Amino acid sequence: xxxxxxxxxxxxVFDVPVYRVWNALTLPEEMRQWxxxxxxxxxxKVGFETQFTVENDGRIxxxxxxxxxxxxxxxxxxxxxxxxxxxxxxxxxxLEAIKELTRLTVTVTVLEDFPDNIPEFKKxxxxxxxxxxxxxxxKKYLEG
Numbered sequence: 535x536x537x538x539x540x541x542x543x544x545x546x547v548f549d550v551p552v553y554r555v556w557n558a559l560t561l562p563e564e565m566r567q568w569x570x571x572x573x574x575x576x577x578x579k580v581g582f583e584t585q586f587t588v589e590n591d592g593r594i595x596x597x598x599x600x601x602x603x604x605x606x607x608x609x610x611x612x613x614x615x616x617x618x619x620x621x622x623x624x625x626x627x628x629l630e631a632i633k634e635l636t637r638l639t640v641t642v643t644v645l646e647d648f649p650d651n652i653p654e655f656k657k658x659x660x661x662x663x664x665x666x667x668x669x670x671x672x673k674k675y676l677e678g
Contacts, residue, residue: 535648535657542642544664550676552631555638556607558676559627568675569667578604590654621648640664
């Protein structure tokens with residue numbers, strides 16, 4: 535993923551009220567159900583940081599997240615980086631209530647280029663990952 539590439543955007547309308555989507559994105563006990571089971575702690579509070587490790591194909595990715603912006607029930611922005619690897623991005627979650635439905639838009643914007651030689655850092659991999667988390671896992675978690 536490169537700064538020269540357009541942001542990655544994944545969007546879905548969930549058949550649940552906005553507070554349900556917000557809780558799934560911000561409460562660690564809910565995040566563990568659909569996102570990463572080993573998230574240690576999480577607070578939707580500006581300045582909050584958390585770290586946890588994900589392993590894939592024998593590679594270890596120490597995730598480091600920092601909350602940059604919070605507008606309760608509307609928007610949250612995190613900085614994502616991986617300890618020991620070049621690259622940094624923001625992940626923005628924007629929620630829009632549409633009667634009893636909720637439109638979630640996830641936007642990934644690269645701030646510093648990620649390495650070319652690691653498959654998980656390719657744009658296609660990032661798109662596939664977010665589509666998996668939002669369009670499959672979160673959808674199943676929220677809507678059954």
